[in-house]
Amino acid sequence: MVGLFGFIDKAIETFSKYALIVSIAIMLSLSLATIVFRWFNMTFMWMDPMIRHLVFLSAFLGGVLATGAKNHIGIDVASKILENKGWHSLNNNLRRLVDIAAIVVLVWLTKAAVSFVQMELEFGKEVMLGIHSGVLVMIIPFGFGLIAYRFFYNFVQTFSTKGQH
Amino acid sequence: MQLLPYAGILLLASLGLPIFIVMSALALVAFTFAEIDVSAVIVEIYRIASAPTLLTIPLFTLAGYIMAESKSPVRLLRLAQASLGWLPGGIAIVGVVICAFFTSFTGASGVTIIAIGGLLYPILSKEGYSEDFNLGLITTCGSVGLLFPPSLPIILYGLIAKVDIDRLFRAGIVPGIVIMLVLGFWAIKKGKSGNARQAFSFSELRGALWEARYELPLPIFVLGGIYGGFTTASEASAITLFYVIIMECFLYRDVSLTKDMPKIIGESMTLVGAILLILCCALGMTNYLVDEEVPMKILGMMKQYIDSKLMFLLVLNIFLLIVGCLMDIFSAIIVVVPLILPIANEFQVDPIHLAIIFLTNLEIGYITPPVGINLFISSFRFNKPVTTLYRASFPFLLLMLVALAIITYVPSLSLFWFN
Numbered sequence: 001m002v003g004l005f006g007f008i009d010k011a012i013e014t015f016s017k018y019a020l021i022v023s024i025a026i027m028l029s030l031s032l033a034t035i036v037f038r039w040f041n042m043t044f045m046w047m048d049p050m051i052r053h054l055v056f057l058s059a060f061l062g063g064v065l066a067t068g069a070k071n072h073i074g075i076d077v078a079s080k081i082l083e084n085k086g087w088h089s090l091n092n093n094l095r096r097l098v099d100i101a102a103i104v105v106l107v108w109l110t111k112a113a114v115s116f117v118q119m120e121l122e123f124g125k126e127v128m129l130g131i132h133s134g135v136l137v138m139i140i141p142f143g144f145g146l147i148a149y150r151f152f153y154n155f156v157q158t159f160s161t162k163g164q165h
Numbered sequence: 166m167q168l169l170p171y172a173g174i175l176l177l178a179s180l181g182l183p184i185f186i187v188m189s190a191l192a193l194v195a196f197t198f199a200e201i202d203v204s205a206v207i208v209e210i211y212r213i214a215s216a217p218t219l220l221t222i223p224l225f226t227l228a229g230y231i232m233a234e235s236k237s238p239v240r241l242l243r244l245a246q247a248s249l250g251w252l253p254g255g256i257a258i259v260g261v262v263i264c265a266f267f268t269s270f271t272g273a274s275g276v277t278i279i280a281i282g283g284l285l286y287p288i289l290s291k292e293g294y295s296e297d298f299n300l301g302l303i304t305t306c307g308s309v310g311l312l313f314p315p316s317l318p319i320i321l322y323g324l325i326a327k328v329d330i331d332r333l334f335r336a337g338i339v340p341g342i343v344i345m346l347v348l349g350f351w352a353i354k355k356g357k358s359g360n361a362r363q364a365f366s367f368s369e370l371r372g373a374l375w376e377a378r379y380e381l382p383l384p385i386f387v388l389g390g391i392y393g394g395f396t397t398a399s400e401a402s403a404i405t406l407f408y409v410i411i412m413e414c415f416l417y418r419d420v421s422l423t424k425d426m427p428k429i430i431g432e433s434m435t436l437v438g439a440i441l442l443i444l445c446c447a448l449g450m451t452n453y454l455v456d457e458e459v460p461m462k463i464l465g466m467m468k469q470y471i472d473s474k475l476m477f478l479l480v481l482n483i484f485l486l487i488v489g490c491l492m493d494i495f496s497a498i499i500v501v502v503p504l505i506l507p508i509a510n511e512f513q514v515d516p517i518h519l520a521i522i523f524l525t526n527l528e529i530g531y532i533t534p535p536v537g538i539n540l541f542i543s544s545f546r547f548n549k550p551v552t553t554l555y556r557a558s559f560p561f562l563l564l565m566l567v568a569l570a571i572i573t574y575v576p577s578l579s580l581f582w583f584n
Binding site (some may be wrong): 002004017020021024027028031032034036043048051052053055056058060061062063064065066069071072074075078079080091095097098101102105108109112113115116119136137140156 | 442
């Protein structure tokens with residue numbers, strides 16, 4: 001079972017990495033194209049919202065990678081003190097508590113994001129190239145969902161010696 | 166009873182719950198208690214997708230990471246050594262200059278200490294500087310340069326405070342130089358007592374200039390493009406990244422487009438994702454606090470004890486130094502700026518000057534014990550106990566406080582461009 005969880009986590013990691021590479025390539029190309037088109041007095045209204053939504057997507061995908069690398073920005077005073085004192089077991093248990101809290105909040109956020117998507121699908125409008133705002137905001141539950149899963153896998157890993165924090 | 170969930174969340178924050186989750190949880194709880202549908206938190210999160218300069222964050226950061234992975238640090242170090250190494254304390258000054266350049270591109274993310282520190286440390290040791298001086302200098306310089314364009318914290322501040330980023334870029338230049346001068350004088354003083362200088366060689370300077378010929382136009386792309394009116398900040402970030410890719414992958418061939426680039430994109434976007442998530446998730450909470458007029462309530466309390474701008478600036482410095490000790494710069498900007506902005510406005514502190522004071526304080530926070538992040542990065546990089554870093558960085562902390570006092574109480578250093 002843990003192997004399956006690990007497989008899914010690895011698949012999320014690989015997907016996020018490649019999606020980020022593609023996003024960056026498109027963002028860069030479109031930004032450069034905007035400058036070049038301006039020389040010829042040409043503007044494409046869809047480019048700007050496309051770039052901004054790609055940055056928005058990248059925020060979540062980067063967050064997915066940060067979760068896997070346990071690299072999120074936090075205050076973390078207590079764990080530094082506990083590590084310095086050598087209280088590894090207590091620190092590990094507190095880390096598990098933090099992971100559980102993170103999962104709870106992320107599931108709550110995902111649920112709220114799904115409600116928002118439903119509202120946008122009903123009351124939103126087309127943003128660019130025939131893409132409806134309801135589709136674009138799906139980035140949010142999708143992103144929070146992936147991050148929640150990775151926190152779950154981090155939590156599972158704390159029970160194996162390899163995954164100890 | 167309503168305080169209990171907030172207390173629990175803050176306790177979890179101290180245990181290491183990521184800041185973006187802390188901010189989200191606070192917003193979700195606050196909205197629930199206010200009987201507002203929690204999807205309003207998501208509406209606030211989505212608002213970030215309409216921020217016009219958002220693109221600069223991933224692109225400038227990626228450009229900095231690519232340079233850090235290449236041999237740019239070696240080339241620029243050689244150039245700085247050839248041009249400044251003949252001064253008393255010249256090698257240490259070289260360290261300050263080169264770290265400032267790199268930090269402005271990598272956003273004080275610790276990359277400077279990892280990329281430059283390892284190169285600089287043996288050179289400084291060879292030139293006779295003490296271990297404490299070397300460790301202190303490198304640890305401090307890991308965030309020096311944060312006031313120079315296109316620094317990530319400046320961009321983030323502009324986004325949050327809705328201050329023109331182009332103006333902020335300009336405002337930070339002189340205060341950034343003040344910090345470098347203060348550290349430079351210390352390096353000269355230390356250098357005079359040792360042998361820390363090398364003979365000037367024109368041929369070495371020429372060779373170093375030739376070697377770094379492709380890196381030298383970079384500041385022109387950033388500053389020249391924006392202030393020449395040719396590009397916006399977002400476009401400058403795209404041009405910079407494009408140029409850095411061409412330079413490192415095709416001209417110098419230090420970085421492989423297929424082998425190295427995916428790894429570098431992954432590493433840089435991990436930082437970008439972590440920052441942008443905080444930015445997204447904090448919007449709900451900070452807007453809730455602003456709607457509830459929390460800053461005005463704080464202002465009302467403060468006005469009972471503080472009646473002058475000078476006194477306010479002193480209290481602000483103390484407050485921000487404490488914030489800098491406890492929070493990283495990105496979270497601090499996102500969480501604290503919306504709260505202090507209206508208060509500073511009431512005390513007639515210019516928003517651009519406030520930005521520079523804010524960022525300088527947080528720059529100092531990087532080396533302030535107990536949890537200044539540079540102390541831990543240096544501890545990891547040089548395999549020294551963090552307490553050694555506390556001791557080594559202390560004189561630099563005092564120097565930075567001197568620079569902070571100058572920057573805070575001489576506003577014209579930041580604002581003379583606009584008068």
